[in-house]
Amino acid sequence: MDRLDTLRGPVPPRPHDARAIAALAANPGCERRAVLDAAGVDKDATAAHLGFPAPFGQSAFAITRGNAFEALVKENGCAELLRLLRDLLGLPVESAGYTDLGDMAGDPPAHRRHEHTRRLIDRSAAEADDDGTLYDHPLLRLEIAGHTAYLEPDVVAFRLGGAFHVVEVKSFAVVDGQAEPEKVAAAARQAAVYVLALRTMLEELGHDPLRVSHEIVLVCPENFANRPVATLVDVRRELAVLRRQLARMTRVGRIVDALPPGLTFDLAPGPDGAPARPVAELRDAVRRVDARYAPECLSTCDLCFFCRDEAAGRGSTELLGRQVRDALGGVATVDEALGLADGSIAPGEGQEEIARLLRLAGRVYAEAG
Amino acid sequence: MSTLAALARLRAVRTGTAQRLATVRHCHLSDRPMVLIPLRMAGEAAAPLAVMAGTDPARPRLLVVPQPRDRDLRFGFAAELAGVLLPYIEGMQKATETVERRGAEPYERSVDAPQIIVPNAGSAAFVRMLGRSTRFRRAEGPYAVHPSVPTLGRWLTYLGQRAQHPGSSLLLAATEALSLHWATGQSRLEDANLASLVGWIDPPAGMSGAQAAREAEDPLVWPPAGPATDPGFDNEVLAPAIRAYEETRSERAAARVREAVRSQLDPVWRLVWRAVGLLEALPAAPGVASRWEADRGSFSAFAAQLAEGAPPQPKRDGAVGAASRLARMERARSSYDAQRAYDDALVMAEYRLTGEAFAGTVVAAEPDRAEGEGRGRKLRPLVTVRTGDPVRVAPGTRLGTPQRRGQQAEVVSVAGGEVTLKIVKGMGRGASATPGAVPEVGEPVCYAALLEEFQPPPALPAPEDTPWTHGGPPPENPPEAESSEEEWS
Amino acid sequence: MSAPGVPAAEEAGAVVRAVLDDLPRHRGVVVDSPPGAGKSTLVVRAAGHLAATGEPLMIIAQTNEQVDDLIVRLAAEQPGLAIGRLSAGDYSAPPRVAGKAAIASKLPDLGEPAVVLATADKWAWAAGGRTWPWAIVDEAYQMRSDKLLRIAGMFERALFVGDPGQLDPFSVVDGERWAGLSWDPLQSAVAVLLRHNPGLPVHRLPVSWRLPASAAPVVSAAFYPFTGFRAGTGPGERRLRFTAGGMRTAYDRALEEAAASGWALYELPERHTVRTDADAVRAVAVLATRLLQLAPVALSERGEHAVGPERVAIGAAHRDQVAAILAAGVPPGVTVDTANRLQGREYDVTIVLHPLSGRRDATAFHLESGRLCVLTSRHRHACVVVARAGIPELLDAHPTAGGVQLNVPVRFPDGWEANQAVLAHLAEHRVAAAPLS
Missing domain, CATH: 3.40.50 (Rossmann fold)
Structure with a gap:
């Protein structure tokens, strides 16, 4: 995988967190994104250097609120969380315990923290003891395209009957049993990453990986108060998608092999701390890898404005959205589609159908408008 | 996405301005709408930060919560909002007309109804959320609020729910209303940004729609239309102002928050009124009046319930309530779709492209043709239409026509660009057709597989008779009671 | 899963017997039937079985064509069974149904047949205080739960039969507001039934008689x-x-x-x-x-x-x-x-x-x-x-x-x-x- 290191340049790879791994499924058809992610390139910095900074900011209010809620759920040894899990999962009332896996002397590196998590989870999985336990601050590991990603789920619950549940604490509200579907989906995708990492670990340790439940516990504030509520969310679909996308990551090699040798997205800082790379050079490098822009990228990918601009430069019908693109039956540019519609361009092979439809649309539009 | 809408978007890209998707306006516009722009505190479900509202473009009312996390300030804000909204709503209830009904008592219907215009779908959802967070409050007991707060909550809930009713105009989201009438040269997702959408439709002089739309994405030029605020504004302007207020609780600090919020809302206020102006410039479609009449009826009925002391709307629909609402919405949906097509040749054009409708010229007609004998004799005129449209209606399909509303025809055959129809309804009951009821040779006509017929749904059980398959009768006292004490922190 | 070594007919027959045995024991019985697994055969057998008890039976299907198909099969396989068909005013019976069932648009006009069939929509109009001891709901996975709500009060016990693998019911309106409710009107009749009655037995017909061994x-x-x-x-x-x-x-x-x-x-x-x-x-x-x-x-x-x-x-x-x-x-x-x-x-x-x-x-x-x-x-x-x-x-x-x-x-x-x-x-x-x- 040294080819990926060349692509990234002499900066450390951007670590994959669960959110980044979950985002792999957002636009899997995009080669540009696949290559940049596999190489661990900082897309945010790349976009900024290209002059198209990503449009994602986070409000300090939201961050404060999120932290306050998580603190509330976890205070007094996760007392509030235990109360919820008792109701939801039937954790034994008296015997449930709390173990802080992050409670280690000094500030140990990630691999040591992971070893610690691994040891304690192994012991817990092996014990016949029925006591429920909450493991706070666990550190899990997942191999992503040859790189090791360390992942920190909020909490892992282990309960009576030997099943592990991933607990995900989020600060968006559940009002009368409903929450914003996009936010729940994002939480489910992220939790699926933890489920997979935990299952992988159990398997390596010789335990049955299916002891990690496909039902995760989503903890959110209820209605308009700070009081948390827990809901089980089935993440089997998300797990299937994740497995598919991880399998795909290993195929990035094929795309990379086809790239010109020496190609790099190097963002190494110059003396002033800003990337030393001339913008035009970086732009040409990024353009060497095909993007598959869709308007949905505007909410999921740091490079979205760059790719949108590129698509606009080509006059691509991708700009108008997947549905328009499909209605146009594969006609790639606005000029071509309009040419077919007004008859100034003769339809190529296989374009007779869409040309006829567009001309008909033009006629009907003129008659009606 | 139909080919027609796709073509309109392509043309918008080429010309740099939005293209019309409708020749007439399909939503009602009040003479005196109230524009309402709510802002929410980031990270919270229903913590209002501010509302700008009013019926006069020159005089917006600005209500601000200087510390949105403060529960008392929130309820003070809710009472203030009630002071703006309730007089407007109650004013609409004063003038009424008596509506006679067949087989039922006549009832009183308001001659006008409120119309709230919010910037986008997110604002409409936030209106519902504000209604949810206030309607269960009580004016007495612990955590007492001003008596107007629960009333406000019920109205916001009513308006927010009515906005989901197809064809209703009581609560309009500007982006949705504009998108119904114009296609831009960008994607639907980007159309959700009101500034960008208005930029495409009505760019400032010297600018193309595309340029205006791109500029509109800069939150420093065009602050977001809510309910979420720009994170940059939150972090750099709002957070310090709120912190200062938190520390001093002074009038001056409150004014600082207020001015910060005003800087975000003023441009949006102008923008929403521009959207109103754009819609106003379109002539109203014929069906708008009847849908507004339904809105007025619904509004009067809810006002009457409220006056009779009905309890607040439940948190979620019960089994029977859900099924009955679904039936109402489905009926409204199909009649709304049909009305728009019959009212507007551009909307009908979409159906012509998919073959569910066709336009052409009558080439043969047998106006006095009948089927059956004696008492069973029925008038069944035949009409043959020549068309260049790709007709895809199967023989036996019932069709309607914008030229003769209420008439129905059945497809007899489709062949070689000619469609033969049998008129089965709306041509008169006599031995021969009513003059003018059957189109004559040479007349341009249009037929569509869309019927406006009103088919009432079969009855539902009473909620207390909910069957065992659906959980049985609901509990007598739903757990709503405790909601008045629910935190709002 | 299929039991190896057991002949298909025997395996399928055992399931049918288990279904019939369960009928008097539970308020509702659900039978999942994959493509061509003998759903109609089961409906016809169960109808005969229930009619033999002497108690009247209502059968609910989703389309007129399904009702007619069932009448043809019932008449052929349960000769002597008095069949009634409720239909809308503008329904004209196809030739294959002629003479096999009494047809009327109102219940009283049918007399007292042992079995009455109609579409779910038609049944919803026929509600009139009469309660049926037994019902069979055919194509129950394609039936929206709001339709079941309109007629479930008409019967005491029911057999629900359908194919869970086919298309779900749908609506032209957005039903997000009901998502998550156990009585979500846009869910199928079976989904809502089982969420409120999780203890009801669910049987599965194990053999497709239609699909060949290759499919x-x-x-x-x-x-x-x-x-x-x-x-x-x-x-x-x-x-x-x-x-x-x-x-x-x-x-x-x-x-x-x-x-x-x-x-x-x-x-x-x-x-x-x-x-x-x-x-x-x-x-x-x-x-x-x-x-x-x-x-x-x-x-x-x-x-x-x-x-x-x-x-x-x-x-x-x-x-x-x-x-x-x-x-x-x-x-x-x-x-x-x-x-x-x-x-x-x-x-x-x-x-x-x-x-x-x-x-x-x-x-x-x-x-x-x-x-x-x-x-x-x-x-x-x-x-x-x-x-x-x-x-x-x-x-x-x-x-x-x-x-x-x-x-x-x-x-x-x-x-x-x-x-x-x-x-x-x-x-x-x-x-x-x-x-x-």
Whole structure:
């Protein structure tokens, strides 16, 4: 995988967190994104250097609120969380315990923290003891395209009957049993990453990986108060998608092999701390890898404005959205589609159908408008 | 996405301005709408930060919560909002007309109804959320609020729910209303940004729609239309102002928050009124009046319930309530779709492209043709239409026509660009057709597989008779009671 | 899962007996029936069984055609049973029903038949205080729960029968506000019934009598991954042969592949097209024409018969595709319809225009597993799928961005997985289209 290191340049790879791994499924058809992610390139910095900074900011209010809620759920040894899990999962009332896996002397590196998590989870999985336990601050590991990603789920619950549940604490509200579907989906995708990492670990340790439940516990504030509520969310679909996308990551090699040798997205800082790379050079490098822009990228990918601009430069019908693109039956540019519609361009092979439809649309539009 | 809408978007890209998707306006516009722009505190479900509202473009009312996390300030804000909204709503209830009904008592219907215009779908959802967070409050007991707060909550809930009713105009989201009438040269997702959408439709002089739309994405030029605020504004302007207020609780600090919020809302206020102006410039479609009449009826009925002391709307629909609402919405949906097509040749054009409708010229007609004998004799005129449209209606399909509303025809055959129809309804009951009821040779006509017929749904059980398959009768006292004490922190 | 070594008929019979035994013990009994597993046979048997108790029975189906089909079967297999049919005023009984049932639009006008059948919509109008001790609800997975709500008060106990793998009911309005409610009106009647009554027994018919041995394992694995079923006939018991001489065209080779193996994928070159892809539409029409010209003869446990146009169906996802196929010229008598309308139907040979053919992006509509399930499980002998190349790549690039609603049970199988499974199987029966002249 040294080819990926060349692509990234002499900066450390951007670590994959669960959110980044979950985002792999957002636009899997995009080669540009696949290559940049596999190489661990900082897309945010790349976009900024290209002059198209990503449009994602986070409000300090939201961050404060999120932290306050998580603190509330976890205070007094996760007392509030235990109360919820008792109701939801039937954790034994008296015997449930709390173990802080992050409670280690000094500030140990990630691999040591992971070893610690691994040891304690192994012991817990092996014990016949029925006591429920909450493991706070666990550190899990997942191999992503040859790189090791360390992942920190909020909490892992282990309960009576030997099943592990991933607990995900989020600060968006559940009002009368409903929450914003996009936010729940994002939480489910992220939790699926933890489920997979935990299952992988159990398997390596010789335990049955299916002891990690496909039902995760989503903890959110209820209605308009700070009081948390827990809901089980089935993440089997998300797990299937994740497995598919991880399998795909290993195929990035094929795309990379086809790239010109020496190609790099190097963002190494110059003396002033800003990337030393001339913008035009970086732009040409990024353009060497095909993007598959869709308007949905505007909410999921740091490079979205760059790719949108590129698509606009080509006059691509991708700009108008997947549905328009499909209605146009594969006609790639606005000029071509309009040419077919007004008859100034003769339809190529296989374009007779869409040309006829567009001309008909033009006629009907003129008659009606 | 139909080919027609796709073509309109392509043309918008080429010309740099939005293209019309409708020749007439399909939503009602009040003479005196109230524009309402709510802002929410980031990270919270229903913590209002501010509302700008009013019926006069020159005089917006600005209500601000200087510390949105403060529960008392929130309820003070809710009472203030009630002071703006309730007089407007109650004013609409004063003038009424008596509506006679067949087989039922006549009832009183308001001659006008409120119309709230919010910037986008997110604002409409936030209106519902504000209604949810206030309607269960009580004016007495612990955590007492001003008596107007629960009333406000019920109205916001009513308006927010009515906005989901197809064809209703009581609560309009500007982006949705504009998108119904114009296609831009960008994607639907980007159309959700009101500034960008208005930029495409009505760019400032010297600018193309595309340029205006791109500029509109800069939150420093065009602050977001809510309910979420720009994170940059939150972090750099709002957070310090709120912190200062938190520390001093002074009038001056409150004014600082207020001015910060005003800087975000003023441009949006102008923008929403521009959207109103754009819609106003379109002539109203014929069906708008009847849908507004339904809105007025619904509004009067809810006002009457409220006056009779009905309890607040439940948190979620019960089994029977859900099924009955679904039936109402489905009926409204199909009649709304049909009305728009019959009212507007551009909307009908979409159906012509998919073959569910066709336009052409009558080439043969047998106006006095009948089927059956004696008492069973029925008038069944035949009409043959020549068309260049790709007709895809199967023989036996019932069709309607914008030229003769209420008439129905059945497809007899489709062949070689000619469609033969049998008129089965709306041509008169006599031995021969009513003059003018059957189109004559040479007349341009249009037929569509869309019927406006009103088919009432079969009855539902009473909620207390909910069957065992659906959980049985609901509990007598739903757990709503405790909601008045629910935190709002 | 099927029990190895037990003859199919015996295994299926045991399930039917268990269902009948459960009827008096529970308020509701659910029977899942995969394609061609004898759902109607079960309904007819249960009807006879319940009628024999002397207590009146109501039968609820979803369409008039289903009601009529049931009347024909009931009359044939339960002679002497007095049958009544409730119908709307403008219903005219087809000849096959004539003389087999009393027909009226109001209950009192039917007299006192042992069994009364009607569509769910018609029953909802007939409510009038009368309570029936027994009901059978047919196609219960295609019935929306709000329809069940309107009529559930009319019966005390019911047998719910249906195919969970087919298309879910839908609405033209957005039902998000009801998502997560146990009585969500947009969920199927069975989903709502079981959420409120989790203890009710759910039986599964284990044998498909329709699908041949070449198809049952494929359809079972793709669309019924957790329950599964097997074919009632063994390999080689169903055969399709052509009695007229073929040519070595790609069309004929595809048809021969289907006759020999039960499946064929007629693959057109990769291209993004509009929905009514002219090449694909023509290929479908030509395949149907060639099929009949080859004078196919089907051999099965029912004996040998010539396959006429009435035993052939063409299925597509969209109505405009159906219209385009009809316009392209299909032999008279061949059924051409959308997946929605092919539900519950059976043919000897089917030709399917793949829902994802020629698309650049898949939508939830095209990925819905029920759609592909219906299209690929209507045949007794063979299924020919017509598609553009490139569907696996399209699936591979499909973004997963949809929202998740709390407390809504996840629907399985996942459309993506089901599509992949079917394609993987079809790849073994691929015939490349001849280059177009």
